[in-house]
Amino acid sequence: MYQALMESYDFLALTLANPTTINEPISFTLSNQTQVTIPDTGVIIFEPENDQGKDIVLSCAVHGNETAPIEICNEFISKILKQELRLAQRVMFLIGNPAAIHHGTRFVEENLNRLFNGEHSNSPGLVNSERIRAKNLELYVDQFFTQRNASRHRIHYDLHTAIRGSKHEKFAIYPYRSGRPYKAEQIMFLAAAGVKTILLHHEPTTTFSYFSSENYGADAFTVELGKVFPMGQNDMTRFIETKEMLQRLLTGKDLELEAYDESKVNLYQVCRVINKNYEDFEFTFSNDVENFTAFPKGYILAKEGGQAVKVETEQEAIVFPNAKVPVGQRTVMMLTTAKQLLLC
Ligand SMILES: O=C(O)CCC(=O)N[C@@H](CCC(=O)O)C(=O)O
Numbered sequence: 001m002y003q004a005l006m007e008s009y010d011f012l013a014l015t016l017a018n019p020t021t022i023n024e025p026i027s028f029t030l031s032n033q034t035q036v037t038i039p040d041t042g043v044i045i046f047e048p049e050n051d052q053g054k055d056i057v058l059s060c061a062v063h064g065n066e067t068a069p070i071e072i073c074n075e076f077i078s079k080i081l082k083q084e085l086r087l088a089q090r091v092m093f094l095i096g097n098p099a100a101i102h103h104g105t106r107f108v109e110e111n112l113n114r115l116f117n118g119e120h121s122n123s124p125g126l127v128n129s130e131r132i133r134a135k136n137l138e139l140y141v142d143q144f145f146t147q148r149n150a151s152r153h154r155i156h157y158d159l160h161t162a163i164r165g166s167k168h169e170k171f172a173i174y175p176y177r178s179g180r181p182y183k184a185e186q187i188m189f190l191a192a193a194g195v196k197t198i199l200l201h202h203e204p205t206t207t208f209s210y211f212s213s214e215n216y217g218a219d220a221f222t223v224e225l226g227k228v229f230p231m232g233q234n235d236m237t238r239f240i241e242t243k244e245m246l247q248r249l250l251t252g253k254d255l256e257l258e259a260y261d262e263s264k265v266n267l268y269q270v271c272r273v274i275n276k277n278y279e280d281f282e283f284t285f286s287n288d289v290e291n292f293t294a295f296p297k298g299y300i301l302a303k304e305g306g307q308a309v310k311v312e313t314e315q316e317a318i319v320f321p322n323a324k325v326p327v328g329q330r331t332v333m334m335l336t337t338a339k340q341l342l343l344c
């Protein structure tokens with residue numbers, strides 16, 4: 001397996017050839033003294049001999065059909081293995097759901113990004129590949145962050161693409177902070193990476209980014225990099241800024257961030273999440289209505305169980321509308337404009 005990787009430099013191919021497990025963990029050192037560890041399928045850790053104090057997790061394919069982030073991560077992994085890119089920080093890449101990549105679907109049995117923060121174990125007796133993977137991914141994140149001092153700067157960018165088109169092509173979800181201030185430097189980093197729209201979540205969730213933020217104090221975000229396309233059909237020129245900023249982060253190059261300026265970003269507050277209560281839930285708007293489309297108070301967004309689901313405040317914008325989710329899960333996130341932020 002080591003030989004195959006160092007001949008092809010293609011970690012994604014290796015992962016897809018072993019979608020559920022690998023025979024045994026792999027560990028080796030590159031000639032530039034970077035330690036490489038592969039403890040499980042889709043998990044690769046790079047530790048340079050000397051680092052500048054950041055522990056960075058970059059995850060992709062938590063949804064198997066969201067391919068652009070997979071291509072971006074695989075390209076970074078390949079460059080590190082070829083020693084074309086010299087790391088200045090510890091980094092762990094996670095290819096979240098290899099089986100779902102094979103299927104070309106968001107998930108195989110259950111949405112992996114609804115199973116973190118312990119949710120994988122909240123239904124005793126219910127076992128499936130996503131529940132096992134969520135538990136294991138939590139373990140790898142825990143080991144990666146806690147192997148070193150808690151005072152180090154912990155970062156987790158969970159990279160996704162969205163099902164429908166968006167008025168703001170790239171955006172990030174800032175997980176619920178429970179009174180902790182938002183980080184101005186992180187918002188400006190994302191803006192420099194082309195992610196100029198930030199959604200502030202209003203409550204704890206079972207997403208991967210919330211897990212890292214809440215349990216390890218990581219600067220963690222779900223980052224949406226555009227619309228979903230099949231593997232190989234992504235226009236990679238749309239990710240130049242994102243890749244440049246991630247590369248600077250990994251290599252310790254000056255980030256050259258601008259001072260915080262609210263006019264440079266679009267800030268939205270998640271005001272509520274509308275869950276599905278009945279099987280017959282359906283939206284009143286079509287599939288080509290973009291994320292961030294706003295609707296006025298009283299507008300009927302959806303119908304279910306003979307009832308209308310209406311916009312409650314003066315104006316609310318939609319993001320991630322999806323009626324094809326199991327009963328009990330989120331069908332859409334509703335947004336208002338964010339008020340003055342508590343920043344640090
Ligand atoms: O486009 C869509 O409908 C879904 C895109 C996606 O996978 N979004 C994440 C957001 C996670 C978060 O709220 O932090 C998800 O739904 O898991």
Ligand SMILES: [Zn+2]
Nearest residue numbers: 063066160161
């Ligand atoms: Zn996703």
